Amino acid sequence: MSTPSGPAPPRVTIDRSDPVHRRLEQLAPGLAVTIGLHSRRFTPRVVRSRREIVHDGETVSGVWMLRAGWAALMRHFADGRRQIEHLLLPGDPLPLDRDSPYPATIMALTPVTLVDVEGPWLADATLLDLALRRHTMATVHHLLDATARLGRQVAIERFAHLLLELRDRLRAVGLASDTHFRMPLTQEMLADTLGLTSVHVNRTLQMMRQQQLIELAGRAVTLLSPGELARMADYPSPPAPLVAMR
Numbered sequence: 001m002s003t004p005s006g007p008a009p010p011r012v013t014i015d016r017s018d019p020v021h022r023r024l025e026q027l028a029p030g031l032a033v034t035i036g037l038h039s040r041r042f043t044p045r046v047v048r049s050r051r052e053i054v055h056d057g058e059t060v061s062g063v064w065m066l067r068a069g070w071a072a073l074m075r076h077f078a079d080g081r082r083q084i085e086h087l088l089l090p091g092d093p094l095p096l097d098r099d100s101p102y103p104a105t106i107m108a109l110t111p112v113t114l115v116d117v118e119g120p121w122l123a124d125a126t127l128l129d130l131a132l133r134r135h136t137m138a139t140v141h142h143l144l145d146a147t148a149r150l151g152r153q154v155a156i157e158r159f160a161h162l163l164l165e166l167r168d169r170l171r172a173v174g175l176a177s178d179t180h181f182r183m184p185l186t187q188e189m190l191a192d193t194l195g196l197t198s199v200h201v202n203r204t205l206q207m208m209r210q211q212q213l214i215e216l217a218g219r220a221v222t223l224l225s226p227g228e229l230a231r232m233a234d235y236p237s238p239p240a241p242l243v244a245m246r
Contacts, residue, residue, distance in 0.1 A: 011041040012067075012115070019091030019173035020065050020115060026172060027131035034127050035117050042115040047108045054094065054106040062116040063128060064094045069112030070184055072193075073104040084193040086142055087166070091173040096136045098129075110184045150195045153233070155204045158194045161233035163214065167223060179223045 014020050014037050021038075024031045032038065044067065047053050053071060054060055071088040085104060088094070094106060094114070118128065145165065149158045166183060170176035185193070187201045194201070208214045213229055215222040223229060 009044050009046055009113075011043050013041055014038065014067075014115070017174060018067065019089075019175065020067050020117070022173040023065070023091030023093075024117070024131060027134045028127045031127045031131055034124070035122060037117070040121070042117075045114040045116075047112050047114070049108055049111050051108050052105055053108055053112070053114070054102045056103070056105045057101045059099075059101045060095070063098065063118040063132070064114045064116050066090055066092045066094065067113045067115050069108060069110045071106055071108050071112055072189075074107045074192075075104055082192050083195070084189065085146065086139060087193065089166070089169050089173070090175060093132060093135050095132060096139060098132065109189055155194070155196055155200055156207060157233050158196070159204055159208060160213070160229040161235055162194065163221065163223065164226065164229055164233060164235045167221075167226075179226060181221055182219045183221050184219050 016022075016032075016038070021032050024035070024037070045064070047069075066088055068090055070090075072084045073086040073088070075083045075085060077083075087109075088106065094102075096103070098118075118125070122128065142165065145161065149161050153161065163183075167176050167178075167181055170181045171178070175181065187198045187205075190196075191198045191201045196204070205214075205216065209216070212224050214224060229235070
C-alpha cells in the first residue's frame with residue numbers, strides 16, 4: 001500500500017452522515033456499533049491524485065475504506081493504454097477478500113482519504129466478514145454490468161448506464177439526489193472507463209446535452225430525463241446493498 005508522505009494527518013471521528021457509516025450499515029446493519037465507529041478516533045491515510053493506493057498482486061492488512069475522493073480498479077497495458085475496470089466511490093471498502101492479493105491496481109483518481117475500520121478492538125469479525133462478502137457481490141454485479149456496457153452497448157448507452165449507476169451508488173451514501181451529483185472525472189478518465197477515445201467522449205456528451213438528457217456544469221451532473229436514460233441503457237434497479245438507508 002502506498003506510503004504517505006509528510007506529517008501524519010490528524011485523527012478523525014466518523015458520524016452517522018459519513019459515507020463510511022452509511023455503507024457499513026447498508027452492508028451489515030449493526031456493524032457500526034460493533035466496530036465502535038462513533039466512539040473511536042481513526043488515523044486516516046491520504047493519497048494524492050493519480051497515485052497508486054494498492055499495486056496489482058499486493059496483499060494489504062486491515063479493512064481500508066474510502067472516506068473521501070474517487071479511486072479505480074485499473075489495468076495497464078505495455079503500450080501505455082489503460083482500462084478502468086471499476087470505480088471506487090466514497091464509502092466503498094477496498095478489499096474483496098482480506099486474505100487474497102488484489103486482482104488489479106487501485107489508483108487514486110482524485111485526492112482520497114482512507115480509514116482502516118479493522119483493529120485489535122474488534123473481538124468478533126463475523127459482521128465485518130458478512131459486509132465484505134456483500135460488498136464483493138455488489139462489485140461483481142457492477143463488473144458484469146461493465147462487461148455488458150463495453151461488449152454490447154453503443155457510446156450513448158454506455159454513458160447513460162454509467163451515469164445512472166454512479167447516481168445510485170452516490171445516493172446510497174448521501175452524496176446524490178435523484179437527478180444531481182458531482183463527478184470529478186476528466187474526459188480521459190471517462191474514456192478509460194467506457195472504452196472510448198477522448199474525442200468520442202466529447203462528442204457523446206455534446207449529443208446528450210443537445211438531446212436534453214443531461215446538463216454538465218464543471219463537476220456537477222444533472223440528469224434531465226432519468227427515465228429516458230434508464231430506457232436507453234436498459235438499466236436495472238440497483239442491487240439491495242446499494243439501496244439508500246430509510
